[in-house]
Structure formats: C-alpha cells, structure tokens
Amino acid sequence: MRIPVQTKQNNLSNYEEMAANFDWKEVESVFTWSKTGKVNEAYEAIDRHVHEGKGDQLALLYSDANREERYTYRQMMEKSNQFGSVLRRIGITKGDRVFIFLPRTPEFYFSFLGIVKIGAIAGPLFEAFMEDAVRDRLDNSEAIALVTNKELLKRVQTDQLPHLKHIILVDGPDEEREGYYNFQEEMDKSPTTLDIEWMDREDPMLIHYTSGSTGKPKGVIHVHNAMIQHYQTGKWVLDLQEGDTYWCTADPGWVTGTSYGIFAPWLNGVTNVVRGGRFSPDDWYQTISKNKVTVWYSAPTSFRMLMAAGDELVSKYDLSSVRHILSVGEPLNPEVVRWGLKVYQKRIHDNWWMTETGGILIANYPQMEIKPGSMGKPFPGIQAAILDDEGNELPPYQMGNLAIKTPWPSMMRSIWKNPEKYREYFSFTGWYISGDTAYRDEDGYFWFQGRIDDVINTSGERVGPFEVESKLVEHPAVAEAGVIGKPDPVRGQIIKAFIALRDGYKPSDELKEEIRLFVRHGLAAHAAPREIEFKDKLPKTRSGKIMRRVLKAWELGLPTGDLSTMED
Numbered sequence: 001m002r003i004p005v006q007t008k009q010n011n012l013s014n015y016e017e018m019a020a021n022f023d024w025k026e027v028e029s030v031f032t033w034s035k036t037g038k039v040n041e042a043y044e045a046i047d048r049h050v051h052e053g054k055g056d057q058l059a060l061l062y063s064d065a066n067r068e069e070r071y072t073y074r075q076m077m078e079k080s081n082q083f084g085s086v087l088r089r090i091g092i093t094k095g096d097r098v099f100i101f102l103p104r105t106p107e108f109y110f111s112f113l114g115i116v117k118i119g120a121i122a123g124p125l126f127e128a129f130m131e132d133a134v135r136d137r138l139d140n141s142e143a144i145a146l147v148t149n150k151e152l153l154k155r156v157q158t159d160q161l162p163h164l165k166h167i168i169l170v171d172g173p174d175e176e177r178e179g180y181y182n183f184q185e186e187m188d189k190s191p192t193t194l195d196i197e198w199m200d201r202e203d204p205m206l207i208h209y210t211s212g213s214t215g216k217p218k219g220v221i222h223v224h225n226a227m228i229q230h231y232q233t234g235k236w237v238l239d240l241q242e243g244d245t246y247w248c249t250a251d252p253g254w255v256t257g258t259s260y261g262i263f264a265p266w267l268n269g270v271t272n273v274v275r276g277g278r279f280s281p282d283d284w285y286q287t288i289s290k291n292k293v294t295v296w297y298s299a300p301t302s303f304r305m306l307m308a309a310g311d312e313l314v315s316k317y318d319l320s321s322v323r324h325i326l327s328v329g330e331p332l333n334p335e336v337v338r339w340g341l342k343v344y345q346k347r348i349h350d351n352w353w354m355t356e357t358g359g360i361l362i363a364n365y366p367q368m369e370i371k372p373g374s375m376g377k378p379f380p381g382i383q384a385a386i387l388d389d390e391g392n393e394l395p396p397y398q399m400g401n402l403a404i405k406t407p408w409p410s411m412m413r414s415i416w417k418n419p420e421k422y423r424e425y426f427s428f429t430g431w432y433i434s435g436d437t438a439y440r441d442e443d444g445y446f447w448f449q450g451r452i453d454d455v456i457n458t459s460g461e462r463v464g465p466f467e468v469e470s471k472l473v474e475h476p477a478v479a480e481a482g483v484i485g486k487p488d489p490v491r492g493q494i495i496k497a498f499i500a501l502r503d504g505y506k507p508s509d510e511l512k513e514e515i516r517l518f519v520r521h522g523l524a525a526h527a528a529p530r531e532i533e534f535k536d537k538l539p540k541t542r543s544g545k546i547m548r549r550v551l552k553a554w555e556l557g558l559p560t561g562d563l564s565t566m567e568d
C-alpha cells in the first residue's frame with residue numbers, strides 16, 4: 001500500500017533529483033561562519049536571527065501546570081549570554097563538561113545554549129534518572145559543573161564525584177555553601193552580552209549517553225559541525241518554514257530532544273513549543289490546539305497511546321493547525337499510519353536515525369509517497385546500504401546490516417574516553433554499522449527489521465540489558481539475572497527479567513515487586529523490568545555468559561537454535 005503525497009509545498013520538491021545532486025557544502029552559506037569563519041552552533045541557532053532583524057520573533061513557547069512563558073529570539077540570546085557569563089565567572093572554560101539535570105523548563109534551554117556558547121560540552125540528563133544512572137554519567141564524563149534543582153540534587157552522590165566542583169541550583173541553595181550557586185542571582189549579576197567562544201567545526205559540543213548491549217552507557221560526542229545537518233534535515237524532513245510553530249515531544253535528555261527539540265527548529269528560525277509535565281492524551285491535544293502547532297514530531301509509543309485513547313477524543317479538539325506529523329525512535333506500525341490518516345487526516349512520516357548519527361539519515365519526505373511500515377529513503381547526501389557480515393552490499397529485499405557511508409556532518413566524532421567502542425562502529429572501512437538490520441526494496445525504501453544486538457527499545461527509549469542485569473544482581477535475593485525485550489503492542493518492547501534466586505529466598509509476588517522497585521529507584525522508571533520470571537537456573541555459555549538469545553526463544557516459544565556453547 002502507498003499513501004500519496006499530501007503537499008507539494010516543500011523545498012525538497014524533487015527528491016530523486018536532489019538526492020542525486022545534493023552537496024552539503026551548499027548548506028554552509030546559510031551560516032554566519034561561512035562569511036566570518038567564526039563557528040558556534042548556539043550562536044547560529046539564536047543570535048544570528050537577532051542580527052538578521054528577527055529578534056522579536058517568538059523562539060520559545062513554554063508551559064506546564066504552573067508556568068506559562070514566552071521568549072523571543074532576542075530574549076533567548078540574552079538569557080543564554082547571561083548564563084554563559086555565569087559559567088565563565090565560575091571558571092568554566094572550553095571543553096569542560098557541564099551537565100544539566102532539570103525538567104524541561106526554560107532554565108534548561110538557557111543553560112544548554114549558554115554552555116555551548118562558551119565552548120563547553122553540554123551534558124543533558126533525563127529528569128527520570130535515579131542515583132546510579134546519574135553517577136555513572138557524571139563520573140565517566142568527569143563533569144565539573146551541574147545545573148539542577150534541590151529535589152533532583154538528592155539523586156546526585158556528590159561525595160562520589162571528585163570532579164564535580166560547581167552546583168548551580170535553580171531554586172537554591174538554602175544557605176551559603178562553597179561551590180553552590182543560585183541560578184537567578186547569578187543570572188542577575190551577569191551582562192546580557194557575551195564574547196562567544198569561537199570554535200573549530202570539529203570541536204565537541206554535546207555529550208549524550210546511550211546504551212549498547214554490553215558495558216555501561218557510553219558518551220557519544222557531537223561537534224559544532226552538526227549544525228549543517230540539523231538545519232537541513234529540519235528544512236527538508238520536518239519541513240520547517242517561516243511562521244511555523246513546531247512541537248517536538250522528546251525530552252532533551254535524549255538526542256531527539258536536542259537535535260530536533262533545540263537545534264533544528266531554532267536554526268530554522270521557527271517558534272518552538274515546549275510542554276512540561278507528563279504525557280496525557282488530553283494534555284497533548286490541548287497543547288496542539290492552544291499553541292496552533294503546525295509541525296509535530298513525536299514517537300510511535302505516543303501515537304499508539306493516543307490511538308488507544310480513541311477517535312472520539314480527537315474530535316473534541318481543533319487540530320486543524322497541524323500541517324505535518326513525524327515519528328522516530330522505533331518501528332512505526334502501518335496500522336498507526338492508517339489510523340493517523342483517518343483521525344488527523346494527515347500522514348505520519350516515519351524517519352530513522354540514532355544517538356550516534358546526530359541527525360536524521362532516512363526519512364519519508366512530505367512530497368513523497370509513503371509506504372506504511374517503511375522508514376523511507378536516505379536523506380540527500382547520505383548513502384545508506386544493506387551489508388552482509390563480510391561488508392558486501394546486498395541487493396534489494398535481502399536483509400542485512402543497515403550501514404551508512406562515512407562521514408556526514410552530524411556523525412558522532414568519538415565515544416568519551418573509549419576509542420575501542422568508537423572503532424567497533426566502523427569495522428568495515430568507509431561504513432558506519434548501525435547495529436540495526438533492514439532491507440531495501442526496489443524503489444529504494446528502507447524497511448527496519450530489528451537489532452543485531454540485545455539492545456532493548458522500550459517506548460522509544462534505549463536500554464542496555466547489561467545495565468539492568470548489573471543492577472538486578474546488586475539485590476540481595478538475586479543470584480543471576482538475564483534481561484530481554486519482550487514484544488508489546490503499545491510500548492514496542494517491555495523489559496523482562498529472568499532471575500535465579502540465591503539460596504534461602506523463595507519466589508513470591510512481593511519479592512518481584514521489591515526487585516522491580518529496586519531497579520526503578522536505582523536506575524530509572526523506564527529501565528525497571530515490567531515482568532519478572534523466576535527460574536532455578538539461567539542458560540549460560542561455558543564461559544559463564546548468560547544466553548539472552550535462549551531466554552528470548554523461551555519467551556516467544558521459538559526454537560532455541562544452536563546450544564553447543566551452553567554449559568550443560
């Protein structure tokens with residue numbers, strides 16, 4: 001089935017021709033640095049518009065249950081300049097890691113931009129992280145400063161973080177304490193102008209921690225040069241045009257919330273909606289109708305939950321402002337695309353990318369036919385292929401490794417303090433290996449098939465089984481644990497843990513709940529297993545590695561395959 005084109009109103013008017021002739025260099029003339037040689041992505045996203053006479057245009061429309069605020073591009077410039085000054089006064093310099101652990105409030109965005117403007121590396125942390133998750137990230141990155149609030153600070157084990165010298169609190173501190181600062185007081189002391197730190201295009205700007213199937217989360221480093229891709233994908237995939245009011249529902253603790261919740265909209269000079277608080281179908285529809293959102297970027301899990309909330313609800317709201325809808329993060333079910341067409345009278349455009357890729361690489365464009373279930377076609381300037389395990393390109397319809405020809409502007413440039421991990425992505429010369437499997441059809445559309453590793457995608461959030469297993473075995477009752485993703489109609493996958501108990505512990509529902517809460521309070525709510533099954537013994541290789549593949553086969557009632565490496 002194909003869903004025909006909905007609008008011709010787009011800059012990418014002829015995909016085939018553009019894909020054949022596009023050169024990233026063409027994009028550079030948009031940016032000030034193409035004339036001045038002075039590079040800084042935050043400057044290009046905010047200040048450039050002020051200098052081009054658009055300072056009074058709305059940049060941020062923020063609301064939550066208690067606050068409703070709007071900021072123009074000029075105000076965003078001034079606030080981020082002030083925050084840059086705050087950091088400089090404290091002694092932060094180029095290359096330092098400064099983390100933000102805050103709900104998505106305006107202070108998050110002022111801080112983020114301020115960090116980037118002085119050439120430091122911004123580390124956004126998801127608000128739901130608990131103690132272990134926060135400590136791992138601050139420790140690995142050797143963060144020197146943190147912007148947070150009093151409530152979240154309780155989850156920061158400052159005594160275990162020798163590098164962390166400065167804590168800036170948006171609602172504190174209650175008494176004077178060395179190394180602690182009050183956000184607003186420091187802002188008030190700071191000028192609204194700033195000497196921007198001019199960077200090399202290849203200088204680090206952002207660190208996002210993400211999960212693999214082994215080891216702790218890894219710090220993916222992005223550089224200022226990513227602006228080229230942020231801008232152009234914003235234009236051609238998000239279809240951002242002058243006058244747009246855009247809403248990206250992702251939290252800036254995840255890459256979608258920075259690349260497409262901060263950079264792409266502001267580089268394109270549109271109004272960016274940020275809605276605080278938790279997901280609720282009513283609240284979301286209200287956010288769209290109240291702000292007259294024109295472009296809406298969300299995730300399959302959210303669309304599935306909206307679908308579950310029913311068609312009736314949709315008719316209670318005026319969603320007629322919406323021109324363009326997009327989805328990322330996990331497979332978008334054809335059923336959801338068809339439902340979207342029915343209730344929103346709009347196509348939901350799936351697109352594919354990863355934390356490591358920094359920006360969209362494969363997409364369904366507004367002016368192209370959609371095949372529901374497909375991620376679309378490579379962005380102009382991007383060469384995607386399906387490779388076999390020897391690195392040979394496969395013909396259409398053969399499933400293999402989804403790979404991208406290196407480099408592209410927003411590609412990660414390193415993994416923090418872990419060059420070996422970085423190299424693992426580039427095992428075939430000239431290619432980035434995504435870890436996803438897919439096939440390409442004869443029309444050049446790509447179809448997602450799965451992960452080659454054990455990484456779990458639950459509600460669009462990437463969770464490494466190893467992190468969860470490590471936390472589980474810290475519980476006194478747990479001898480061994482194996483964690484898998486179990487298919488789920490709404491969340492894509494849920495986390496299921498198989499657990500062997502230590503001697504003296506008896507399986508019970510209470511114990512399950514206790515273990516679940518142990519992970520929830522240690523790591524994060526989304527990392528806690530929704531299902532736990534006790535087993536006398538877990539399948540292991542002779543070298544003692546838990547065979548998640550066998551656990552998965554048990555779960556799905558599939559053949560377990562080759563068991564020759566199993567211990568007995």
Ligand code: WTA
Binds near residue numbers: 254327329331355448
């Ligand atoms: C998955 C999120 C199917 C994929 C931007 C990828 C998808 C991982 C899609 C990256 C899609 C992302 N269809 N699966 N359209 N988009 N994924 O790093 O497995 O949080 O490798 O980045 O999500 O997740 P990450």
